[in-house]
Amino acid sequence: MLKKLKKQVLDANLALVRDGLAMFTWGNASGIDRERGLVVIKPSGVDYDKLTTDDLAVVTLDGEQVEGDLRPSSDTPTHLELYKAFGNIGGVVHTHSMWSVIFAQCGRDIPALGTTHADCFYGDIPCTDKMTAEQIKGEYEKETGLAIIRTFKDRGINPDEIPGANVFSHGPFSWGVSPEKAAYNAAVMEFCAKAAAMTLMLGNDVQPIMQELLDRHYLRKHGKNAYYGQD
Numbered sequence: 001m002l003k004k005l006k007k008q009v010l011d012a013n014l015a016l017v018r019d020g021l022a023m024f025t026w027g028n029a030s031g032i033d034r035e036r037g038l039v040v041i042k043p044s045g046v047d048y049d050k051l052t053t054d055d056l057a058v059v060t061l062d063g064e065q066v067e068g069d070l071r072p073s074s075d076t077p078t079h080l081e082l083y084k085a086f087g088n089i090g091g092v093v094h095t096h097s098m099w100s101v102i103f104a105q106c107g108r109d110i111p112a113l114g115t116t117h118a119d120c121f122y123g124d125i126p127c128t129d130k131m132t133a134e135q136i137k138g139e140y141e142k143e144t145g146l147a148i149i150r151t152f153k154d155r156g157i158n159p160d161e162i163p164g165a166n167v168f169s170h171g172p173f174s175w176g177v178s179p180e181k182a183a184y185n186a187a188v189m190e191f192c193a194k195a196a197a198m199t200l201m202l203g204n205d206v207q208p209i210m211q212e213l214l215d216r217h218y219l220r221k222h223g224k225n226a227y228y229g230q231d
């Protein structure tokens with residue numbers, strides 16, 4: 001079942017290692033079949049170099065496992081909340097990549113400072129509020145997803161335009177129309193976090209990217225008048 005999606009999810013997980021976003025077993029990628037309402041996700045605690053499509057877990061949007069012998073990633077409830085709230089996404093990725101984690105540990109948004117950021121993210125990449133003690137002691141992974149969703153709702157951010165967020169004191173989640181795109185967005189987010197951190201360290205009076213430049217770069221790649229690339 002879901003052979004093609006499993007291959008996509010395996011490739012997205014391996015991309016996290018290839019792109020230097022995941023050490024050890026940290027990090028996970030998933031993908032959804034919207035028609036069947038099933039999510040394919042990395043199993044918990046399995047080394048990337050041993051991972052095969054047969055190891056991947058298949059769960060319903062309620063978290064019930066319907067395929068796979070290994071337990072799904074402990075972060076599965078976070079992925080499921082994002083799929084339920086963000087209706088256009090097809091893949092979710094979570095890592096503890098260094099530069100994004102630094103912004104998460106500072107509780108700061110990753111500011112849009114240049115065109116690399118603008119090509120992929122239409123504005124600052126938000127950091128959630130601190131989670132409460134009750135949320136942490138309760139259904140923690142589900143609450144993590146709800147913290148991201150609340151941030152987008154409260155701030156009026158469109159998750160299709162800003163396909164990533166940091167969770168306070170934790171690290172980055174990203175998403176996209178496919179598992180591949182979610183992994184790509186995770187890598188770009190990490191690049192932007194590093195570039196922004198260094199810019200803030202080195203620069204005097206660093207300014208956000210000009211709105212016109214943000215618009216130009218984001219909109220030439222996304223939306224109805226996009227003209228960048230071959231498809």
Ligand SMILES: [Zn+2]
Binds near residue numbers: 094095096170171
């Ligand atoms: Zn984590």
